Amino acid sequence: MKNWEKNIRKVVPYTPGEQPKQANIIKLNTNENPYPPAKGVYEAWKNFDIDKLRLYPDPSIGKLRDEIAKFYNVSSEEVFVGVGSDDVIAMCFMTFFNDDKPIIFPDITYSFYDVWANMLKIKYKQIPLDDNFEIQTEDYNIENGGIIFPNPNAPTGVLMPLEEVEKIIKNNQDVIVMIDEAYIDFGGESAIELTHKYDNVLVIQTFSKSRSMAGARIGYAIGDKKLIKYLNDVKYSFNSYTLNTMAIELGVKAIEDREYFEETRNKIIKTREWTKEKLKELGFIFNDSKSNFIFARHETKKAKEIFEALKEEGIIVRYFSNPERINNYIRITIGTDEEMKKLIKFLCKYLEKNQIVL
Numbered sequence: 113m114k115n116w117e118k119n120i121r122k123v124v125p126y127t128p129g130e131q132p133k134q135a136n137i138i139k140l141n142t143n144e145n146p147y148p149p150a151k152g153v154y155e156a157w158k159n160f161d162i163d164k165l166r167l168y169p170d171p172s173i174g175k176l177r178d179e180i181a182k183f184y185n186v187s188s189e190e191v192f193v194g195v196g197s198d199d200v201i202a203m204c205f206m207t208f209f210n211d212d213k214p215i216i217f218p219d220i221t222y223s224f225y226d227v228w229a230n231m232l233k234i235k236y237k238q239i240p241l242d243d244n245f246e247i248q249t250e251d252y253n254i255e256n257g258g259i260i261f262p263n264p265n266a267p268t269g270v271l272m273p274l275e276e277v278e279k280i281i282k283n284n285q286d287v288i289v290m291i292d293e294a295y296i297d298f299g300g301e302s303a304i305e306l307t308h309k310y311d312n313v314l315v316i317q318t319f320s321k322s323r324s325m326a327g328a329r330i331g332y333a334i335g336d337k338k339l340i341k342y343l344n345d346v347k348y349s350f351n352s353y354t355l356n357t358m359a360i361e362l363g364v365k366a367i368e369d370r371e372y373f374e375e376t377r378n379k380i381i382k383t384r385e386w387t388k389e390k391l392k393e394l395g396f397i398f399n400d401s402k403s404n405f406i407f408a409r410h411e412t413k414k415a416k417e418i419f420e421a422l423k424e425e426g427i428i429v430r431y432f433s434n435p436e437r438i439n440n441y442i443r444i445t446i447g448t449d450e451e452m453k454k455l456i457k458f459l460c461k462y463l464e465k466n467q468i469v470l
Contacts, residue, residue, distance in 0.1 A: 127223075128142075129430055136426060138455065139445075139447075140427065140428060140444050140445040143266075144324075144326045147324055150365060150372040153365045156362050160361065164358075168353050170357075171352045171353055176193055177332075180334075183370070184334060191333070194354055195330075196320060196330065197292065197331030198331065199354065201225075201292065203343055204288070204316070208258055209229075209232075211258065214234075215229065216258075216259050217238060219238040219241060220438055241268070245265070245399055246270055247270075249280050249283075252280045252283065257287060258289070262291075263303070267438070268399055269399060269406060270399050270400075281306060281313055291313070291314070294317065295404060295405075298321075298377065299381060302315060311336040311338065319366060322376070323367070324366075325362070328359045383448070384446045386452070387456070390470075393465070395410055397409050397410070404445060405445045407438075408443075408444065409440045409441045416439075422458065429444045456470060
């Protein structure tokens with residue numbers, strides 16, 4: 113080893129979902145929205161003044177912050193915007209998780225949390241979910257340096273009722289509690305209202321799922337204005353111009369169209385419920401997902417075999433080989449009705465259950 117190599121920060125990186133290059137693939141592996149963005153997004157892109165790209169974007173992202181604030185009936189000072197919720201959460205880790213005590217989060221959850229903690233040298237403790245893959249609130253009544261958990265959880269899709277979320281917050285008012293709500297729009301009640309009741313709470317959401325904007329990379333946090341100020345202080349010390357000019361303009365148009373947001377969200381929920389029924393008929397076992405995906409195992413077939421058979425058919429889902437507790441599960445993103453019918457049709461053939469009515 114050369115001397116300079118001793119000073120490198122070595123980490124085990126997060127592994128993103130596969131982004132296949134071939135055409136005619138049914139892509140159900142990264143929880144993207146199957147519907148296009150709102151019409152106003154397309155119009156803004158088509159009419160974008162390209163000359164604006166020679167100038168730096170607004171570092172405060174004020175126009176988009178204002179629209180997000182308006183949508184959720186909060187003040188702009190209570191909104192922080194970043195490059196996807198991953199960027200927002202990373203900023204939160206840097207800003208708020210600096211205690212000698214470990215931060216805590218579930219053992220089966222979004223697998224970026226431990227990556228950030230290891231990279232930033234933050235102590236952490238993973239709290240096991242119970243046998244039903246549910247968070248037990250009493251497990252979080254321990255000394256800690258901060259808390260983060262998704263609701264609904266990923267990759268399980270399990271939703272924690274708002275009153276249970278509040279129990280965790282109520283018992284941890286001396287640390288920052290972050291609720292990662294990337295999937296909340298598909299069936300849950302947001303904890304945003306609790307940010308006005310508790311000044312230590314941050315709720316993080318994204319445009320990537322329910323607003324069909326994964327490629328634009330827009331995420332945001334809502335919380336007490338003091339927390340948002342601290343976040344901005346770190347952001348401006350790291351990278352002042354985090355969101356590009358076009359993304360800001362497209363994001364404004366996406367959040368302005370509440371009607372389209374509701375329409376596509378409801379389509380996905382309806383398709384998810386249909387898919388649940390068919391998967392049960394085919395022998396799949398899963399929790400009642402309130403997200404835009406279903407996390408399932410089969411009563412007789414191995415998850416890896418199903419994953420590989422689907423991939424050979426041109427249908428890509430997500431398979432987790434680790435940790436051991438979930439290595440017999442696949443995660444199926446909800447696509448269009450047509451895509452989900454093709455998925456079920458193939459599974460009927462593969463599992464030799466051709467009596468299922470589509």
